[in-house]
Amino acid sequence: MIKAVFPGSFDPPTFGHLDIIKRAAALFNNLTVLVAHNTNKNCLFTVPERIELLSKMILELRHQYSNIYIDSCDTLVVDYMQKQDIKVLIRGARNVNDFIKENDLSYWNHHIDGNIETVILFPRPEYAHFSSSAARELLIFGKDAEALLPPVVYSAVLSKMRTNI
Amino acid sequence: MIKAVFPGSFDPPTFGHLDIIKRAAALFNNLTVLVAHNTNKNCLFTVPERIELLSKMILELRHQYSNIYIDSCDTLVVDYMQKQDIKVLIRGARNVNDFIKENDLSYWNHHIDGNIETVILFPRPEYAHFSSSAARELLIFGKDAEALLPPVVYSAVLSKMRTNI
Amino acid sequence: MIKAVFPGSFDPPTFGHLDIIKRAAALFNNLTVLVAHNTNKNCLFTVPERIELLSKMILELRHQYSNIYIDSCDTLVVDYMQKQDIKVLIRGARNVNDFIKENDLSYWNHHIDGNIETVILFPRPEYAHFSSSAARELLIFGKDAEALLPPVVYSAVLSKMRTNI
Amino acid sequence: MIKAVFPGSFDPPTFGHLDIIKRAAALFNNLTVLVAHNTNKNCLFTVPERIELLSKMILELRHQYSNIYIDSCDTLVVDYMQKQDIKVLIRGARNVNDFIKENDLSYWNHHIDGNIETVILFPRPEYAHFSSSAARELLIFGKDAEALLPPVVYSAVLSKMRTNI
């Protein structure tokens, strides 16, 4: 049985993440979507909020993919993988800059634990420009982010923003 | 059960290919290393020779990986995958040029068959400059290609080159 | 009045070309789509055939864009531009390789004639992997190229391929 | 009539900006050079100062180009464009990193308003390494920035720096 992890900030999760999650869940027996927060970047959503957003988003996939789990960690992703006995690390690479960055990360993760394998998926073209930071930028400037965010994420985002006023 | 294919010219197979084969065989239940020869590029080795080189190379992995198969096709790789019911296409991406080329190929393969998923692995740094064409160049100019070619491949190459004289 | 040219091989024209044509026609007063054939690359379609394909493809845009013209040249594109008093050269850049190539071309065109300005448009993501060579590859291997080729082009291609049998 | 905008920080404007301004003004009927300051980056010059620098710089072009305007906005550039009914957004792309960044921006701007078209110009080689941040770095370290900055900008910069002491 091959277990995989798809780590990220997911602040918030986008259709691009959802697409990678579905595709990775079809490739491996078991997929953990991991909210990794080892850096103290300023975030729009708290870790529990992001877990909840991912959980709701995944819920709709449950009848098709029963092998998707959500978790979070405040350590290095490799530490989490070792504890959970996960060997495969999934990442999307949208462009040449992502490719270079992921190549470096993949080297260091494999350096720390030689059993860890990084697997890169190409985003579908319609998601090639999607990112959480683009979503946040649209939201901050009052633009419609509906095209970027799965419905459950979008409505949660809207109600959070309304509350903050 | 997830079946994967690793297509290439393998003219000849290098340590870089061997590394990807081992890593892909650990990721999926079943891996076919596929000598794809749909283009009429000039090759150093015939298709049967390349199949034999790969078979010998894989033989030594058999006790560890019993899920590796060798095959060839003269159609598009997607046609082969459909016939064999293989969903995962493995490719290595050494550099930015590979990344761009594989992104295009991945798009068209998925366009032809929406079930096909391309999975990219980063070569380990020690193989990041390895290629069959580098091996051929070294051989043609009478340089030692031992560092590039697994022993069974290297001795087969040498005996072939001796015969040709 | 600003006149622009969109040169290419158009062997055959794709939805990607059609998209750039529409967008360029909206930017400049007058747009010439130019079948440039100064190199003796092997082509699937003859120059007159490609002109006809483009003409049919453009016909449907005529009510919306009456400023699009089709022409061909066997000289350098800059020579054509000078003769026709066209100052703007339009090109799409899909990826980093295109960017580098177009940057070089743009330099040399401006070197030959300092009045010539190259303008780059980004293809929409849905066309980012489209190319005439991808279309030809699909056609050669008997794959459906309908998603790539505007209907008039696609039916012309099919009837040409049938005739060739 | 096609109106275009060339947005940027212009902190301060360089010969590279001046070159793009001249070239863009020759391509479109009407060009607005827009000091966009929706992010709270630390700047060397205030927005009014940058508007003044641009105005002086443009003044010398007035006999040749009477279609250049200067403005500023603290909203997204697309919001400004919608209000002013401008369809074309001009950007220079010096290298592969610029290309990737502008491709993303162009996607999101077109996503927000489908009428907006991004047009990329290649800087002339002599300006390919010019940037406001390079100018600021030179100024901060007491180096001559004369080669980078149009005379009116340079003398304004010098007098501002003298005042600050």
Added chain:
Amino acid sequence: MIKAVFPGSFDPPTFGHLDIIKRAAALFNNLTVLVAHNTNKNCLFTVPERIELLSKMILELRHQYSNIYIDSCDTLVVDYMQKQDIKVLIRGARNVNDFIKENDLSYWNHHIDGNIETVILFPRPEYAHFSSSAARELLIFGKDAEALLPPVVYSAVLSKMRTNI
């Protein structure tokens, strides 16, 4: 006699730096490894500490390379080079992003002083992913950085970290 400088942060120096130092010392008559600290980046080691680390690291090379010197500067590297009459600036370029950044830096250094020549070395593949920031990250997260850091550097780092507790 050709004098060269290899500037960097060296926070801390890695095997990648050591490799470039050896190779550069073999190319030029005289090599100064320069701790450049003109920016107020947050650093793990103070400038004197970094000088000491480099000195210890270099000590072991002394019998083979007697032409290596260590120094620091808080000005622009070009200023240091002019004062020391050094003409050659050495830099490693690991990937496409480094290449673009170094190309820009090289342009500006040559702009400030036309006698300055930037020379780029490719890191050996085994060091292609090495960086001081990767070393710091490993150290911060309690990972073994032994593979990255020359022994004298590693033991100094460990004793410093122990002291800080």
Added chain:
Amino acid sequence: MIKAVFPGSFDPPTFGHLDIIKRAAALFNNLTVLVAHNTNKNCLFTVPERIELLSKMILELRHQYSNIYIDSCDTLVVDYMQKQDIKVLIRGARNVNDFIKENDLSYWNHHIDGNIETVILFPRPEYAHFSSSAARELLIFGKDAEALLPPVVYSAVLSKMRTNI
């Protein structure tokens, strides 16, 4: 004493080559400009012609640089370097594609002979788009190549082309 080689096709040599030659001659004690013709690419000039063009071009530098030599080889460049006891291989890298290609070449040259060191220089921006193939293209299409070619090269090219009629 450090000897360097600058290998290339030089078909014909351009101002870009001349610039690298001057800069490399200032860096090393001894520079051989090497017409390398181990591949049977179609060339505009014969090897003796190219040697003559380079010799004439270099002649004018002789009072300033007395350390430049011209030679040719039909073997691998590394073989030539070993025979001549040259350790340094000079190459220019104009863009990201050059960078990737030179990185590969540098790896293989160092693999064949561990004493060989590749040194990369950035072309000055005014030569960043120069290449022998651009020069040939201009010449073939009857365009002025004067800006690209040093005077002695240009007049030799013109007289050769006249003779060929």
